[in-house]
Amino acid sequence: MPTIVVEVMPKAELLDPAGKAVAGALARLGHTEFANVRIGKRFELTVEGPITEATLAAARTIAEEMLSNQVIEDVISVHEAPASGASA
Amino acid sequence: MPTIVVEVMPKAELLDPAGKAVAGALARLGHTEFANVRIGKRFELTVEGPITEATLAAARTIAEEMLSNQVIEDVISVHEAPASGASA
């Protein structure tokens, strides 16, 4: 089924303790090549029927109003998933 | 700074309670166009210096071994973020 992907990340200027914890763990395991880790969310919204401009617009609204909290997060992308459906 | 993005989603055949809760909320708010919602994670790993095949390989290993739980999740993508850095 056609899928819209919404990507949300914590605001860059705000603390992301979960990301920090992962970065710390990576460093302890010797993976010093990664300076920083941030953890956000990836939503897959399945749409019945084809994806139209209207569905994308609806997804954008939902992304801003519900899937993210604009006070602490940014919606960084709302896009149609490639048809191949790598993410089944 | 160059960034590697890791995307992790719950396995398709398993229940995703979070996605289910959001789908329910969307339906209650009248957004019936979205049949299904799944919620995964999106990691941004910042790399000091340029991204090489080796860093990508390291990221892939980390993605499988640490950023995801292979019993219930799939790593669906490990890729370099576009230089524009939409997600700053």
Add this chain to the structure above:
Amino acid sequence: MRVGVITFPGSLDDRDAQRAIRLAGAEPVALWHGEHDLKKVDAIVLPGGFSYGDYLRCGAIASHSPIMAEVVDAANKGMPVLGICNGFQMLVEAHLLPGGLIRNDHGRFVRRDQMIRVENNRTDWTNKFDESEEIVIPLKNGEGGYIADKATLDRLEGDGLVTFRYLGVNPNGSLNDIAGISNERGNVVGLMPHPEHAVERGFGPNTADAMRSGIDGLRIFTSMIAKVLA
């Protein structure tokens, strides 16, 4: 005097909040998230729990419930509204209070008897405390880390809107040790610790006096009663 306690799917401490209101001397009124009826209450408590499993962000889905429109309305008109833990998260998601609450910095759920300081005793929910009074209230959350950008933090601090601050241990990585905040008018207060679990001897937090004997939470509710009756 009637105090509403809203039950959402996944609310857990709603009956505890009702008990606390009763012990404080008011009549608890059960309200249901799916309705628009506030049943003529004089004040509202958004109780703790895991509304909608807290799956998206804590309190996020609940903040879109039908009754929340009425809560926002009433709050803006000055009705005392208290958000406890998950209720605090809802107030933040509904933008009645600034900032956000994120996963504890250590990544685990934590339950502890928490010492906090009452930083502002002029709100509708804190007028029975002394200024800077140190009290013990149980805390239990997985996502209680308070965050906000610098400008917001400066404003909260500058305007005295930090209502409660953690003492001794910061249990979740909250910025500025913030345990609770209020709006400017002081009628809307949100806090992570659970005052409804410190209202009855034998079932409260440990104190220096005796185990499970702390009842500091009771005055949060009597403060509100005093305000409404004033």
Add this chain to the structure above:
Amino acid sequence: MSRHVADTVANAAATPEKEQPFAALGLKPDEYARIREILGRRPTSGELAMYSVMWSEHCSYKSSKIYLRQFGQKVTDKMRERLMVGMGENAGVVDIGEGWAVTFKVESHNHPSYIEPFQGAATGVGGIVRDIISMGARPVAVMDQLRFGAIDHPDTARVVHGVVGGISFYGNCLGLPNIGGETVFDAVYQGNPLVNALAVGVLRHEDLHLANASGVGNKVVLFGARTGGDGIGGASILASDSFDSTGPTKRPAVQVGDPFAEKVLIECCLELYAGGLVEGIQDLGAAGISCATSELASNGDGGMFVELDNVLLRDPTLTAEEILMSESQERMMAVVKPEKLEAFLAVVAKWDVETSVLGEVTDTGRLIIHHGGEEIVNVDPRTVAIDGPVYERPVAYPAWIDALQANSASALPRATEGDELREQFLALVASPNLADTSYITDQYDYYVGGNTALAFPDDAGMIRVDEESGLGFAIATDANGRYCQLDPYEGARLALAEAFRNVSMTGAVPAAVTDCLNFGSPENPEVMWQFMRSVEGLGDACMELEIPVTGGNVSFYNQTGDQPIHPTPVVGVLGIIDDVERRVPSAWQDEGNNIYLLGVTRTELDGSAWAGTIHGHLGGRPPQLSLNDEKALAHLVQGAALEGLLMSAHDLSEGGLAQALAESVARFGIGARVWLNDIIERDGMDLTSALFSESTARAIVTVPREDDVKFVGLCEARGYPVLRIGVTDGRDYEATLHVQDVFTVPVAEIRERSNATLPHYFA
């Protein structure tokens, strides 16, 4: 994609020779032959699915049944007095007075918790809570009994993080206070951790519900979460074989829990009960719809018709067989009168719970299931749910046990010098199994509900049932695998005795027992012998204490490779207290109270924490047990509590007097001066035994000075040995534990050592 067409009854009758994968489903050739005999034809694939899951060890108790019968037979009239529902139902129900009843049960989720610790443990809590709801009760508390591998093994942290996180997540999210449990680390559990979970519920007598489908024409309704591919094969393959032979399955073996869905389901069920809208109800756990339909039908009028197409699916590709076997969580099945269906559906809709009517109760004596318009199951439900295979497995006395028992700890060197004893004392305090468990328990909410009168680290958890009268109950669970390895009969009795003692310490009166029997493979005759002896021991001890087993669970195949775990019969005891206000805490809060030791100390170091921690030794015979003494001690403490003489009471168990003192001072930072010479003189022993012996029927209590005469008088009147061994003294920074002429340790140091162990490995 072409739709999989299920094997029909007609097809099965027409193709008797068709080969069926019964072995891959865990059925033995003779079991398969019996199914054919019962049906008079080969089973359809759907029937085979049902029989295979229902005849698995996990669901059928085929290896344990002949032994478990004792629990129902070794009973006296007194034991039946409070029993409203006994063994055999989803959970036992105990009358606690004033019209209230309590239902409780402990269950295992061991194997799933090794594969996926978080979800395994979480769904373990979810499953046991549904058992409690299905009795008509409101769940009010949970407990967790955990056994992990060696604390320093590289895999242990993975399991600990997942299991504790899963229990915390699911239990907290349900709003159920966690009031106690057990945490044990031992290399024998390395590849096979034990995750047992206990749930308790309360109900008014008239609200009791049972799992039966009666009343021809009544509707059979499935409600809750949708059915997905979760844990297909879990019941038969996971629970009847060790993990290394799971074999290929195209569906995931793990189940993902949704505590929010369960919380809503709980509230929904309670509203249905309150409205009198269900006739019978059954939770869906292992074996899913196979289990629920066959059990409901067997316990009712015997017939049921089900339209499988009506099952709401999360995954539309599921085959009929998979739907029958799916272990998707958070589902319930109810039997509803047709005239009440509308009201039923309204309540369910209010809670946003999905529902579908699957079929109805019939008087055909057959469980008939249709799919795609065809009959795919037509069986006598009793042959599926009740008359499964019963085995009398070979038992063999383990030859090694003689040598093990001969290797007594009495040969181990014992310290006599204060410095060395001080070191040993601190080593025990910091040892993984005696160290402070706050790292774990701080992740559990015990406040929710506002009725928790006691929780960890008190000896038992206690919940207030009635706010007006203060009526409540207390529960403790125990099992000492080391004792059971030395002697499974005595070990099981000791487990019961310890739980009984822990409950008694709070002032509650023990009334009922639940158990979860965790053992190795029943196909190993030595394991079967251990199992047999443990059940005998538990049955005999229950009879002696006159408290009945009301329900429980058996978990076999707990082993790493060929190496079975120590026999681990987890025993839970429920006690009743008329007014929780009179509860006795287990630690000291005040200075200046006298400390009394109740009971007699013998030199009993075999199997002790001292032998294990200081000498890495396990051998000899577990401590001697007199249940009469245990009863006398319990009566004494209850009597003293009733007269308000006790400030605290703490039983002595693992680590002996030394550990009990350490816990008592560390809890609230109250120090003590203690002397051992009176014990040594009266009971005739050395310092090591006085401190670390694990003799039973002992406790330390604190008594205000002004009540001394009364308290000692009470002990003497009852003829129970009592010695004043010290006084509480000093608080906070100055607090020390001063053992006269032996050693002095600042309480801060005890706390530091005890608190550091778990965080060191897991934080």
